[in-house]
């Protein structure tokens with residue numbers, strides 16, 4: 001992708017998280033100023049290690065629940081004109097037990113930040129939406145319009161993300177990227193909030209049996225982190241592309257479906273783990289099949305996920321090998 005000439009000042013909320021840290025790293029490498037915000041609810045300071053001391057990076061340990069957050073940051077950093085809003089409660093089970101907190105952080109705080117960005121005349125506001133916005137809709141592949149007021153969301157997480165995406169997409173500067181299952185280096189395998197790939201890699205490297213919930217025939221659309229960051233740059237208007245209509249909701253996935261058993265087999269082959277998987281009862285609330293239609297963002301911005309699952313898994317595995325804590 002060709003880089004846009006204009007340098008932007010970017011706020012990244014959730015910068016100490018898995019996705020936010022990769023986004024900040026890339027923005028800095030392209031010469032943009034980055035102001036990062038995180039309260040370490042699920043993120044870690046180590047995720048920022050590669051750019052913590054970059055001269056164009058400033059970090060604020062703050063909650064997105066703070067009033068006037070964007071106003072205060074812009075006063076200190078007048079170049080800011082683009083907000084990548086990723087901070088959220090990311091755990092579906094946690095959201096079930098903490099509905100009000102989830103609505104407050106994932107929806108109300110999003111609206112507040114968006115309104116501040118509009119008032120401050122930011123150029124873009126990019127929101128991290130989720131495939132959970134579709135509930136258990138089985139009309140695959142899932143098209144953006146399928147999630148609507150009638151969707152039965154399986155969790156407050158899905159509901160809050162849906163409402164957030166709607167609100168953001170209705171703003172002239174808003175883009176909501178609906179992510180499917182993102183994976184890659186730095187995803188925390190020990191966290192109860194983490195995705196299946198990081199947990200499988202961790203178990204495989206520990207020479208344990210991979211734990212599969214249900215029959216393993218449930219399928220997901222796994223998208224690699226660097227493809228996600230490419231999508232972010234386009235959504236933020238930071239790449240030369242035909243993507244001029246900057247508001248809307250777009251799925252970010254690969255359009256390819258992989259069952260959990262297929263995934264387990266690939267990971268076993270890559271790691272040399274010969275153990276048969278261990279089957280546990282299906283988890284309540286788990287979605288059976290999830291697959292993105294990726295035509296809308298491809299048409300709007302010329303984006304496609306270019307990393308194959310095997311290549312992405314190899315790169316992720318290498319990182320886990322190098323960074324696994326001693327047992």
Ligand SMILES: NC(=O)c1ccc[n+]([C@@H]2O[C@H](COP(=O)([O-])OP(=O)(O)OC[C@H]3O[C@@H](n4cnc5c(N)ncnc54)[C@H](O)[C@@H]3O)[C@@H](O)[C@H]2O)c1
Nearest residue numbers: 014016017018019039040041042043063064087088179182
């Ligand atoms: N990883 C995925 O597969 C995936 C899929 C769909 C959507 N998403 C969305 O992408 C975003 C990033 O997810 P991730 O996988 O990097 O998760 P993550 O947990 O690694 O990152 C989220 C970050 O937000 C921070 N945070 C939480 N509450 C905060 C608050 N009140 N104030 C400031 N910071 C706060 C956390 O400490 C963490 O660093 C989230 O909005 C998530 O819902 C992720």
